[in-house]
């Protein structure tokens with residue numbers, strides 16, 4: 001293997017690695033990579049995606065910034081243009097985002113679950129675990145001397161905590177190459193995360209090869225390991241008490257997924273979608289084995305993984321995002337293709353990286369997260385509801401009392417929270433549920449805005465729309481009058497407005513439902529993915545590329561089809577399941593929803609005959 005410096009991407013010697021070993025920084029600061037082979041498919045660790053820069057695309061590699069960072073002295077958050085401190089994050093949150101429960105009549109909770117699942121693909125938990133588990137003391141005396149501690153003050157007249165007396169919300173700085181010790185501390189902090197920056201179903205397959213081999217692969221029929229309990233198919237579970245499912249209510253709730261990454265044991269939404277994609281892998285491998293009885297385990301596994309990743313991207317780009325962004329907007333901006341043929345936009349000079357702004361602005365979706373999950377039965381009858389925050393790190397809940405059936409049914413029947421200027425009280429007051437006494441995720445979002453050193457909102461407006469905003473009056477048409485009033489009251493000058501505060505208050509874009517600056521910064525990354533990912537599924541000339549008829553099959557898959565294939569008790573569903581059912585989107589039998597035809601993967605060298613492994617998965621599905 002060759003060694004690369006994870007920050008610079010340059011090759012380093014064994015001697016350099018030994019220095020990192022001594023400083024205990026090898027895990028974060030060094031990428032160990034087998035030499036690249038240009039005909040090889042996508043590696044699970046993201047390496048060799050760019051053949052000239054083999055470590056780019058791997059874990060622990062740097063983000064790009066769309067605009068350079070701005071900080072005050074010592075990389076503390078910037079001040080206002082007059083030199084005063086910016087308003088407190090919690091104060092801004094309470095003034096700009098109201099609290100309440102208003103359901104959407106358009107989008108379902110399934111859409112929100114899919115959003116968070118796709119976010120988890122490229123992020124990692126350590127910035128949150130940092131303050132929940134390792135540094136829960138930032139609001140105490142001890143926190144005052146810990147450089148990583150940056151708790152959020154709660155003002156005396158806070159609408160909620162004037163009554164509780166709580167004056168502080170625990171929080172830590174984002175980890176960076178500097179804080180971890182890969183780069184000198186006197187340089188601009190560069191964020192470090194442990195996911196690959198590529199959209200490659202990391203929640204399912206992980207970010208490194210050894211956990212995939214040990215925890216996921218069955219080494220038979222291209223399948224991933226599963227367990228059957230009460231007729232349901234689950235990812236494998238920890239046999240001893242795992243340290244992730246803290247909130248399992250024992251002794252009744254015991255299940256905790258043993259998958260290559262722990263992301264699947266975290267938020268309820270991520271967990272549900274992860275279970276579906278885990279099963280979907282086996283669904284695909286089984287169908288492939290039926291048409292290609294001569295294929296070996298490796299070939300079945302890699303092809304099923306490639307199809308599974310392609311399906312996840314097809315649903316993200318062509319189904320989820322268009323309902324929020326507008327299909328025409330995305331097509332005009334070249335993010336999706338109206339015709340649906342091959343697309344080859346690969347450019348090896350654009351490295352597989354995430355913009356720092358992309359996952360940051362995705363936090364805007366917190367504002368449409370409903371605080372409760374509604375449970376429905378197969379006939380669509382509402383049964384009960386449950387606070388979603390109480391399900392974080394509680395995989396065991398899904399496996400008892402038919403909860404996974406009812407949550408699945410609820411996901412495409414319950415509306416998300418409405419896109420407005422109102423966030424759910426569960427999100428703003430107890431976002432971490434029992435894991436932390438008080439937490440306001442939306443305040444943290446604004447506070448993190450400053451610790452990432454993002455330039456002011458008006459500079460991003462200029463970046464996106466090439467128009468300079470010079471005064472609060474220039475915000476007319478972009479933000480409603482009443483919100484301009486509040487911004488004027490909160491910020492001394494228009495150029496002080498934080499990026500996220502601007503996004504929170506913008507009016508929705510034409511032809512879509514989201515703030516225009518949110519759209520712009522997400523779109524930038526969606527394009528970057530297509531330009532920089534050599535294994536992008538729409539490319540005709542990547543290693544093991546889909547043929548035209550195969551790509552056409554991938555394009556048929558929808559989230560509704562996937563739930564019909566692997567969702568518990570789903571026999572009827574609306575075709576556009578990210579949207580609420582109604583007159584134009586009626587709930588109907590699964591048999592009316594298009595499915596993939598796997599015969600396009602038929603390998604003529606196999607001859608005819610039934611698959612040798614197909615029965616492994618099918619027997620169980622039939623039982624359900």
Ligand code: HEM
Nearest residue numbers: 112115116119123128267359362363365369388431444448
């Ligand atoms: C039950 C619902 C949810 C909970 C409890 C939750 C909780 C959290 C927490 C605690 C953080 C870290 C805040 C910090 O930086 O201190 C976070 C970050 C984030 N959340 Fe959520 N979230 C939820 C739903 C969602 C949804 C639906 C999305 C959809 C896009 C989402 C996307 C993100 C993103 C992109 C980040 C930034 C993570 C990073 O940069 O490391 N979350 N969330």
